[in-house]
Amino acid sequence: MKRIGILSSGGDCSGMNAAIRSAVRTAIRLNVEVMGFRKGYLGLMKGDAIPLDTKAVSGILHRGGTFLQSARSAEFKTPEGQLKAIENLKELGIEGLVVLGGDGSLTGALALHRLGLPVVGIPSSIDNDIPYTDMALGVDTALNNIIYAVDCIKDTASSHARAFVIEVMGRNSGYLASISAIATGAEYALVPEREYNLDEICQQLRARFEEGRDNAIIILAEGAGHAQEISDSIKDAIGFETRVTVLGHYQRGGAPTVFDRLLASRFGKRAVELLVSGNSGVMVGLSCNSVLATPLEDVIKGEKRPQDEVLRLAEVLGV
Ligand SMILES: Nc1ncnc2c1ncn2[C@@H]1O[C@H](COP(=O)(O)OP(=O)(O)O)[C@@H](O)[C@H]1O
Numbered sequence: 164m165k166r167i168g169i170l171s172s173g174g175d176c177s178g179m180n181a182a183i184r185s186a187v188r189t190a191i192r193l194n195v196e197v198m199g200f201r202k203g204y205l206g207l208m209k210g211d212a213i214p215l216d217t218k219a220v221s222g223i224l225h226r227g228g229t230f231l232q233s234a235r236s237a238e239f240k241t242p243e244g245q246l247k248a249i250e251n252l253k254e255l256g257i258e259g260l261v262v263l264g265g266d267g268s269l270t271g272a273l274a275l276h277r278l279g280l281p282v283v284g285i286p287s288s289i290d291n292d293i294p295y296t297d298m299a300l301g302v303d304t305a306l307n308n309i310i311y312a313v314d315c316i317k318d319t320a321s322s323h324a325r326a327f328v329i330e331v332m333g334r335n336s337g338y339l340a341s342i343s344a345i346a347t348g349a350e351y352a353l354v355p356e357r358e359y360n361l362d363e364i365c366q367q368l369r370a371r372f373e374e375g376r377d378n379a380i381i382i383l384a385e386g387a388g389h390a391q392e393i394s395d396s397i398k399d400a401i402g403f404e405t406r407v408t409v410l411g412h413y414q415r416g417g418a419p420t421v422f423d424r425l426l427a428s429r430f431g432k433r434a435v436e437l438l439v440s441g442n443s444g445v446m447v448g449l450s451c452n453s454v455l456a457t458p459l460e461d462v463i464k465g466e467k468r469p470q471d472e473v474l475r476l477a478e479v480l481g482v
């Protein structure tokens with residue numbers, strides 16, 4: 164292989180830059196040129212690419228987001244969009260592609276692989292909803308962002324004897340909610356994977372405030388309900404003030420943690436080594452602290468949910 168491409172797609176996350184840097188520097192060591200596509204699959208369909216050398220990826224390791232930018236594209240889901248991408252790659256003399264992204268982007272990578280393009284995926288999404296990797300890129304940084312915010316909110320909640328409903332991201336996954344609830348000592352983690360009974364929660368919260376506790380933190384996964392409605396129900400039932408904080412896109416940015424910098428560097432290197440040695444149609448992943456490759460077919464067929472042990476732990480340590 165003489166020339167490969169790289170792109171970041173879907174929701175950005177911290178660690179993408181570090182992974183791109185690692186992939187580019189590994190490729191250069193192997194005498195392979197790298198082109199970076201801007202704005203994910205949009206750039207691939209437009210042929211919007213820039214050459215990436217060692218200098219182009221210096222000074223980005225510690226920055227959140229992705230300097231290649233990211234996007235979501237409905238057109239790329241169509242066969243026409245995918246063929247446009249393949250044609251552009253041929254014209255640019257690009258023989259293989261590294262895709263950084265979440266479950267959607269990896270489904271797109273599988274589509275390109277089925278069209279005959281050598282592809283390797285790097286799981287990158289704060290949601291941690293991608294199977295065959297213990298952690299995706301960006302998850303650890305997002306969790307650290309969340310616990311910083313929750314700790315701050317707890318201070319003000321205590322000062323006013325309030326209950327807070329704090330909404331975190333995760334799409335259909337309760338991973339961020341359950342882990343951050345354990346790490347902050349929150350009273351409840353409301354997640355899509357477990358049914359919850361709001362009446363019971365309100366009774367327990369009322370008892371908690373009546374016995375003199377001065378705050379309550381309820382971490383709500385975005386896929387598990389409406390923050391304001393839950394907050395209003397709690398307020399009406401317990402008679403204490405409630406507030407809502409939606410952490411939103413704050414969770415996705417910021418300097419990557421050591422864990423994410425290391426994971427990104429390991430993933431980027433292995434992805435290029437696999438691609439250049441002819442092992443394509445796979446995703447790199449972390450399993451028991453080793454970097455493994457899994458066929459994209461299995462990744463896309465698979466499902467990932469937070470471990471039951473973790474969900475149970477959040478319940479046992481809460482109210
Ligand atoms: N089924 C699919 N086939 C081809 N491409 C897809 C498919 N699903 C998603 N993609 C591409 O991947 C992009 C990112 O997917 P999305 O689910 O929004 O984010 P993420 O990759 O972070 O999970 C989509 O906008 C689309 O271009």
Ligand SMILES: O=P(O)(O)OC[C@H]1O[C@](O)(COP(=O)(O)O)[C@@H](O)[C@@H]1O
Binds near residue numbers: 174175287288290
């Ligand atoms: O940035 P957008 O387009 O508002 O999307 C928000 C969504 O992206 C995420 O932050 C990341 O999800 P993906 O990795 O699937 O893109 C979700 O947690 C959230 O629901």
Ligand SMILES: [Mg+2]
Binds near residue numbers: 173266290334
């Ligand atoms: Mg996703």
